[in-house]
Amino acid sequence: MRIVDHPILGKLAQDRTVTITVDGRALEAIRGETILATLLAHGIRKCRTTEKHHEPRWFFCGIGRCTDCVMTVDGVPNVRTCVTMVRQGMVVETQTGLGEDGGGES
Amino acid sequence: MTKSFSTTGIAAQGELRGSPGYPTEARMQKGAVAVIECLQEIPCDPCEAACPVGAITVGQPITNLPVLDESKCTGCGLCLAACPGQAIFLVDLASTDGEAIVAFPYEFLPLPTKGTPVEAVNREGAVVTSGWVVRVLNPRKYDRTAVVYVAVPREHAHEVRSIKRERFQQGAG
Amino acid sequence: MTRFQVLVVGAGPAGLAAAIEAATAGATVMVIDENSAPGGQLFKQIHKFFGSSAHYAGIRGLDIGRKMLDEAQSCGVEIWLDSTVWGLFPDNHVAVIRDECSMLIEAEKVILATGAYENALSFPGWTLPGVITAGSLQTMMNVQRVLPAKRMLMVGAGNIGLIVSYQAMQAGMDVLAVIEARDRIGGYAVHAAKIRRYGVPILTSHTISEAHGAERVESATLVHLDDRFLPIEHTERRIDVDMICLAVGLTPMAELAWMAGCQFAYVPEAGGHVPIHDENMETTVPGLYVAGDITGIEEANTAIDEGRLAGIAAAEALGYCSQDEASGRKALVCERLDELRLGEVNRTRRTVQRILQAQSSGVQQELSDVSPQRGRSQIG
Numbered sequence: 001m002r003i004v005d006h007p008i009l010g011k012l013a014q015d016r017t018v019t020i021t022v023d024g025r026a027l028e029a030i031r032g033e034t035i036l037a038t039l040l041a042h043g044i045r046k047c048r049t050t051e052k053h054h055e056p057r058w059f060f061c062g063i064g065r066c067t068d069c070v071m072t073v074d075g076v077p078n079v080r081t082c083v084t085m086v087r088q089g090m091v092v093e094t095q096t097g098l099g100e101d102g103g104g105e106s
Numbered sequence: 107m108t109k110s111f112s113t114t115g116i117a118a119q120g121e122l123r124g125s126p127g128y129p130t131e132a133r134m135q136k137g138a139v140a141v142i143e144c145l146q147e148i149p150c151d152p153c154e155a156a157c158p159v160g161a162i163t164v165g166q167p168i169t170n171l172p173v174l175d176e177s178k179c180t181g182c183g184l185c186l187a188a189c190p191g192q193a194i195f196l197v198d199l200a201s202t203d204g205e206a207i208v209a210f211p212y213e214f215l216p217l218p219t220k221g222t223p224v225e226a227v228n229r230e231g232a233v234v235t236s237g238w239v240v241r242v243l244n245p246r247k248y249d250r251t252a253v254v255y256v257a258v259p260r261e262h263a264h265e266v267r268s269i270k271r272e273r274f275q276q277g278a279g
Numbered sequence: 280m281t282r283f284q285v286l287v288v289g290a291g292p293a294g295l296a297a298a299i300e301a302a303t304a305g306a307t308v309m310v311i312d313e314n315s316a317p318g319g320q321l322f323k324q325i326h327k328f329f330g331s332s333a334h335y336a337g338i339r340g341l342d343i344g345r346k347m348l349d350e351a352q353s354c355g356v357e358i359w360l361d362s363t364v365w366g367l368f369p370d371n372h373v374a375v376i377r378d379e380c381s382m383l384i385e386a387e388k389v390i391l392a393t394g395a396y397e398n399a400l401s402f403p404g405w406t407l408p409g410v411i412t413a414g415s416l417q418t419m420m421n422v423q424r425v426l427p428a429k430r431m432l433m434v435g436a437g438n439i440g441l442i443v444s445y446q447a448m449q450a451g452m453d454v455l456a457v458i459e460a461r462d463r464i465g466g467y468a469v470h471a472a473k474i475r476r477y478g479v480p481i482l483t484s485h486t487i488s489e490a491h492g493a494e495r496v497e498s499a500t501l502v503h504l505d506d507r508f509l510p511i512e513h514t515e516r517r518i519d520v521d522m523i524c525l526a527v528g529l530t531p532m533a534e535l536a537w538m539a540g541c542q543f544a545y546v547p548e549a550g551g552h553v554p555i556h557d558e559n560m561e562t563t564v565p566g567l568y569v570a571g572d573i574t575g576i577e578e579a580n581t582a583i584d585e586g587r588l589a590g591i592a593a594a595e596a597l598g599y600c601s602q603d604e605a606s607g608r609k610a611l612v613c614e615r616l617d618e619l620r621l622g623e624v625n626r627t628r629r630t631v632q633r634i635l636q637a638q639s640s641g642v643q644q645e646l647s648d649v650s651p652q653r654g655r656s657q658i659g
Contacts, residue, residue: 001426002424002425002585003420003424005215006449007214007215007217007250008250009421029533033423033424033425036419037419037423040419040423040425040426040427041425044495045495046408056407056408056495057406058408058409059415059427060411060412060415061396061397061414062412062414062415062416063415063418065396072240082418083315089540111468111472112464112468112624113462113464113483114464115468115472115473116470116472116475136546146467147620147621147623148329148332148468148469148623148625149330149618149619149621150329150334150336151332151336152336152337154332155336157404167618168330168331168621169621169622171444190329191326191329191472191473192472192473193376193469213449227478230478231475231476231477231478231479232478245604247553248573251341265474269306269478270478271448273476
């Protein structure tokens with residue numbers, strides 16, 4: 001959920017938006033926010049499932065250190081969603097295990 | 107300083123009344139006065155700089171507990187907004203109609219509205235009485251720390267230190 | 280190869296302060312940060328700072344961050360963002376990845392201001408979606424402006440646990456409890472008072488034994504601890520929460536200092552292994568300085584002052600500042616640092632400083648024992 005008003009931070013400017021797709025679903029994102037922030041804004045509580053036991057994972061450190069929050073972005077697996085900014089047309093997918101390198105440079 | 111405040115964050119009445127920032131009952135009866143509930147020696151002194159009439163002294167070293175000169179204090183409330191620990195209040199026992207006015211710093215939304223009834227809480231967040239909002243100040247110079255004044259039955263003046271926080275609905279996410 | 284006189288790794292409070300001092304003195308300064316925005320932890324700190332009103336007290340962390348950033352930019356400091364320093368090689372050769380290219384940058388003086396990372400606490404269920412660090416929640420609420428959950432349990436009653444609990448309420452969350460394994464609050468009493476006032480219980484001598492839930496956190500089991508930190512049987516109870524925040528300490532992020540061959544001291548009260556430094560914030564590797572949480576976990580205001588010390592010292596070593604002038608300015612900063620470390624509540628910090636000073640003089644003594652003619656510049 002978005003914090004639209006805050007006693008210290010004031011009102012949230014929501015006018016500059018882009019659209020990304022997450023598992024095929026089009027979501028509105030605010031320019032300059034991280035992919036993870038967009039997920040949280042829309043109540044999405046999973047980034048990936050683990051390789052062996054297929055357990056859900058979300059985020060942990062939020063600052064790009066722990067890699068809990070990785071997803072496949074524009075075909076590239078293991079992208080840290082907590083430190084990656086959204087871009088118009090970005091394609092984000094829940095990753096299974098280590099993901100598959102379906103695009104981008106290897 | 108005694109164990110209670112530093113262990114739990116809750117000061118016992120004895121700890122408070124013994125501290126150099128706590129005014130006398132007699133002074134509270136004359137009108138609004140600052141009540142400083144800062145009982146732990148930490149390096150901090152913005153209250154001293156905030157007071158326009160020099161009623162608060164911290165001096166050197168800046169871990170000194172703030173000392174209130176109640177004769178100088180005009181009850182303006184600037185120190186309530188300035189204190190980073192939100193440890194300063196105003197108490198006014200001057201009224202003759204059985205009500206006291208307590209002011210406290212408040213940094214939540216929604217800000218209470220003048221004239222509305224509220225549930226007043228003590229230092230542990232327990233509702234002890236009901237009251238009503240006399241005034242809410244939130245000028246720019248307070249840097250987003252609003253100061254809320256509530257009227258409560260006089261016998262609760264030494265307990266009431268805030269109001270029950272209303273959950274703020276953020277709206278559709 | 281690009282060359283700078285002073286290269287600062289980390290654009291948080293310590294790094295920016297160091298850059299400002301060095302640039303003001305006349306050196307060419309570059310700051311490199313892996314994040315896409317500078318300021319380190321400062322922009323998450325929406326509360327008013329403590330300390331001396333003569334220096335930033337009473338001002339909100341995020342506003343201090345903005346002022347420092349403006350000052351750094353107006354001093355001509357070059358700032359590279361989205362750039363990761365992954366290596367530190369002899370003679371201050373710094374390896375950086377930027378725009379998917381790796382490069383080596385040479386600097387006469389390097390200042391490491393890389394901060395710290397949050398500790399984890401593992402317990403059954405800790406991998407469930409909804410278990411995060413306190414700093415992570417702070418980033419989401421105060422920087423990204425999103426709320427990940429509604430009902431939170433905070434583990435740890437140090438300053439971070441207490442402050443983030445308060446900020447969680449400001450953002451619209453309910454904090455069901457703050458638990459602390461020790462028998463007392465670790466943070467400032469006023470931070471505790473601010474959340475007690477809104478009904479948040481602080482349960483000392485408690486820990487979390489398990490997090491429960493199918494696909495996400497749904498509840499947590501708390502247990503009472505005895506005076507040896509062992510769980511007391513039959514004291515378990517469950518609370519309904521959808522988020523568990525861990526505020527269980529920080530550890531200096533000192534990998535680059537390890538790599539460069541700095542001598543370290545193990546000081547648990549400082550957060551673990553910390554690089555030894557002298558009164559100029561210089562490590563045992565000549566020309567390599569440290570400032571901020573990498574030297575031991577403290578606060579933003581001490582990070583700023585340590586950064587200033589390192590910046591002044593680096594400028595002095597480069598010849599941009601006379602010894603007298605540098606001496607005077609460093610003395611003022613040291614006075615402030617001492618002031619920030621006063622009080623019973625800060626006793627551990629003073630112990631840490633004494634240990635570090637002893638280690639540092641020990642190192643210098645060893646060197647002069649080995650060869651009285653050899654200066655420190657001959658090691659490493």
